[in-house]
Amino acid sequence: xxxxxxxRELVELIAEQSKQSQSSANSxxxxxxxxxxxxLRQSGSVTISGFGKFELRWMNExxxxxxQTGEKITIxxxxxxxxxxxxxxxxxxxxxxAKMEAKVLSPDTTKPDPDTDSDRPQKEKIEREEKxxxxxxxxxxxxxxxxxVLTNQEETPPEDIxxxxxxxxxxxxxxxxxxxxxLKVEKFEDNLxxxxxxxxxxxxxxxxxxxxxxxxxxxxPGSSAVKEVQKKGAMNWxxxxxxxxxxxxxxxxxxxxxxxxxxxxxxxxEPTEQLAAPADQALRALPEPAEPDPKPVPDPDPGExxxxxxxxxxxxxITVQQGQSLWSIAEANMGNPYLxxxxxxxxxxxxxxxxxxxxxxxLTVPVIQDPENxxxxxxxxxxxxxxxxxxxxxxxxxxxxxxxxxxxxxxxxDVLSGTxxxxxxxxxxxxxxx
Amino acid sequence: MTYSELIDKLxxxxxxxxxxxxxxxxxxxxxLSDQLxxxxxxxxxxxxxxxxxxxxxxxxYNPHHDAYMLIPPKRVVDFSPSSSLKEKLKFTGGDxx
Numbered sequence: 001x002x003x004x005x006x007x008r009e010l011v012e013l014i015a016e017q018s019k020q021s022q023s024s025a026n027s028x029x030x031x032x033x034x035x036x037x038x039x040l041r042q043s044g045s046v047t048i049s050g051f052g053k054f055e056l057r058w059m060n061e062x063x064x065x066x067x068q069t070g071e072k073i074t075i076x077x078x079x080x081x082x083x084x085x086x087x088x089x090x091x092x093x094x095x096x097x098a099k100m101e102a103k104v105l106s107p108d109t110t111k112p113d114p115d116t117d118s119d120r121p122q123k124e125k126i127e128r129e130e131k132x133x134x135x136x137x138x139x140x141x142x143x144x145x146x147x148x149v150l151t152n153q154e155e156t157p158p159e160d161i162x163x164x165x166x167x168x169x170x171x172x173x174x175x176x177x178x179x180x181x182x183l184k185v186e187k188f189e190d191n192l193x194x195x196x197x198x199x200x201x202x203x204x205x206x207x208x209x210x211x212x213x214x215x216x217x218x219x220x221p222g223s224s225a226v227k228e229v230q231k232k233g234a235m236n237w238x239x240x241x242x243x244x245x246x247x248x249x250x251x252x253x254x255x256x257x258x259x260x261x262x263x264x265x266x267x268x269x270e271p272t273e274q275l276a277a278p279a280d281q282a283l284r285a286l287p288e289p290a291e292p293d294p295k296p297v298p299d300p301d302p303g304e305x306x307x308x309x310x311x312x313x314x315x316x317x318i319t320v321q322q323g324q325s326l327w328s329i330a331e332a333n334m335g336n337p338y339l340x341x342x343x344x345x346x347x348x349x350x351x352x353x354x355x356x357x358x359x360x361x362x363l364t365v366p367v368i369q370d371p372e373n374x375x376x377x378x379x380x381x382x383x384x385x386x387x388x389x390x391x392x393x394x395x396x397x398x399x400x401x402x403x404x405x406x407x408x409x410x411x412x413x414d415v416l417s418g419t420x421x422x423x424x425x426x427x428x429x430x431x432x433x434x
Numbered sequence: 435m436t437y438s439e440l441i442d443k444l445x446x447x448x449x450x451x452x453x454x455x456x457x458x459x460x461x462x463x464x465x466l467s468d469q470l471x472x473x474x475x476x477x478x479x480x481x482x483x484x485x486x487x488x489x490x491x492x493x494x495y496n497p498h499h500d501a502y503m504l505i506p507p508k509r510v511v512d513f514s515p516s517s518s519l520k521e522k523l524k525f526t527g528g529d530x531x
Contacts, residue, residue: 003474003475004474004475004477004483004485005469005474005475005476006477007476007478007479010465010466010469010476010478013465013469014461014462014465017461017462017464017465018458018462020458025458025462027448028444028458028462029462029478031447032444032459032462033478033479033480033481034480035440035443035444035447037480037481037519037522037523038443039435039440039443040523041522041523041526042435045435046435046440047435047436047437048437048440048459048463049437049463050460050464050467051463051466052511056523078524079523079524079525079526080515081482081513081515081519081520081523083482083484083511083513085511088467089467089470089511090510090511092467092471093470093471093486093509093511094508094509094510095471097488097506097507097508097509100506100507101506102503102505103504104499104501104502104503105493105501105502105503239500239501243500400498403497403498
């Protein structure tokens, strides 16, 4: 537990620090408080440099229960005063914990897997900026004995963390994309969960089976994933790759069955663990049927065919303010942060790097009337935006590029199928498999 | 209200120059930050209470690695507005709505 200092002590400290009298420090704080209140009333937010920002946030009315009578009531909408600490304050306050860093877990256990200990420092470098790996918390019990401060009132949850997450420019793929990708994402997660928990043994065996077949010249998504696993050696990658493999093998098999009737009896009677090898051989023999949708591929180069001036969006110019990212601009101007790639695509001349937006840059930003119900044209533009980001990522961060290609498919399957011959085949298969 | 607007109004209200005001406010902020960094709470009448709180280890999903991660404990600042401030601002509209 920590002590609290009284306001009197605070005034003394401030007076001492600023070499002013206590009474002037006292009245100064009084004026400051008054101004914060007025500022909140007038503009809804007050900024104190180096400290934080006070904001009014409107809470909509919501159902509640009177704790004394158990009666259901409606809590009327009202303003809430929130305080967002700035980075300097956050870092100061968090200093005792600053050395600790995130740790990757194998997906089905809370405890770290001892087998992967030797590889962990390598992985952590990928996860976070370089810090000493010594202080990694094993679990709650080993948290350092720094005084834990309890709050008496629970009305102000720690807004700052959520704000931080929201302001990241890169979308978090795990979350469903509002209004668009929900079904797909959930389906994928179900598959993954199913794969992780219901058939771990089969996956183990299949994993062993696949490296044998990597001698095949055909690039198979599973084999490259397995190589990655071997490189990084982390348990969780293995699981993910194994799950991915199962899904990929099943889909390839199903597609093979359709055009070529012959392998049907063979394949359907094989137990799961031997699927990978026949599928691989068949893939080498018949590369064409492996396409999930054998369209004539009529789409011309999708990057260029829609010029900005006839886009289905209305365009509005904006100037980037300090602290804004494409993510936050999309959230503010387009109503959905996941639409940020459109801005990137429209401003390709200005922006070299979607993660670095120059302050005061002039950008054209589309205006969307109803981000929940976008027209097919708009969805296609969003998909082209993601494609543009994918191309950038493919050059600069190839490991993560495939997630953006996947997002292309979330917004428009047509655009994705048109890219087949222009993108890395592994990435394309990844995007289609999900 | 931006920081410079705050300084302007504070200078006007306290009859100090802007640079004095800026310095004074900077001192006040650094004292507050020091106290919070030490883990002690600070109450300011009519404004509210600043406290710190340790967020426990969290387990989150990292989609890029298809794996769960442990996020280390973290000490964060909590602010509870005073009841008088809450009441006064309850139904005034900021223009950020």
